[in-house]
Amino acid sequence: xxxxxxxxxxxxxxxxxxxxxxxxxxxxxxxxxxxxxxxxxxxxxxxxxxxxxxxxxxxxxxxxxxxxxxxxxxxxxxxxxxxxxxxxxxxxxxxxxxxxxxxxxxxxxxxxxxxxxxxxxxxxxxxxxxxxxxxxxxxxxxxxxxxxxxxxxxxxxxxxxxxxxxxxxxxxxxxxxxxxxxxxxxxxxxxxxxxxxxxxxxxxxxxxxxxxxxxx
Numbered sequence: 161x162x163x164x165x166x167x168x169x170x171x172x173x174x175x176x177x178x179x180x181x182x183x184x185x186x187x188x189x190x191x192x193x194x195x196x197x198x199x200x201x202x203x204x205x206x207x208x209x210x211x212x213x214x215x216x217x218x219x220x221x222x223x224x225x226x227x228x229x230x231x232x233x234x235x236x237x238x239x240x241x242x243x244x245x246x247x248x249x250x251x252x253x254x255x256x257x258x259x260x261x262x263x264x265x266x267x268x269x270x271x272x273x274x275x276x277x278x279x280x281x282x283x284x285x286x287x288x289x290x291x292x293x294x295x296x297x298x299x300x301x302x303x304x305x306x307x308x309x310x311x312x313x314x315x316x317x318x319x320x321x322x323x324x325x326x327x328x329x330x331x332x333x334x335x336x337x338x339x340x341x342x343x344x345x346x347x348x349x350x351x352x353x354x355x356x357x358x359x360x361x362x363x364x365x366x367x368x369x370x371x372x373x374x375x376x
Contacts, residue, residue, distance in 0.1 A: 238263065315366060
């Protein structure tokens with residue numbers, strides 16, 4: 161077999177393994193949402209994911225590893241997509257809005273995994289919890305950075321960048337945590353995001369930024 165064929169086979173095997181892992185994690189998240197984390201066995205996850213128990217253990221040694229994989233996948237989406245959204249915006253305050261909007265989009269796409277994060281975080285091992293907390297701080301930093309830049313540019317009033325950044329992240333998470341309520345009152349994600357931008361960002365605009373934004 162040529163080196164080129166071996167490389168191609170390795171790529172195919174890697175893609176197949178990544179697909180299988182995602183399949184298992186998605187099945188586990190659905191089950192844990194329906195029945196609770198402690199009520200779901202590895203055997204049930206294997207059945208729901210369409211894999212054998214032996215293959216499941218080849219990928220994950222226990223439920224905590226599956227939970228950590230689900231949470232890490234969401235955090236990885238934040239790490240990759242939020243900075244890209246920020247880079248596409250021009251003005252400092254627009255970068256804040258772009259970052260928050262992308263956070264909300266990701267939460268909307270990964271709603272079940274976000275809820276699971278809150279449900280199981282206290283049950284994680286000390287090392288597992290620290291890993292998730294460290295990753296969350298890493299995903300928070302771009303929000304804090306753009307808020308800081310907007311304050312320094314004079315677009316936002318003298319707000320606490322750490323607090324407002326964390327508030328924006330928490331409000332994005334709230335879409336998943338209180339999804340049932342927003343569905344009940346007929347609020348979609350786009351409208352929710354727009355209203356939160358008005359409440360948390362535009363209400364803190366400086367006079368100069370307001371004048372610039374209001375100009376035709």
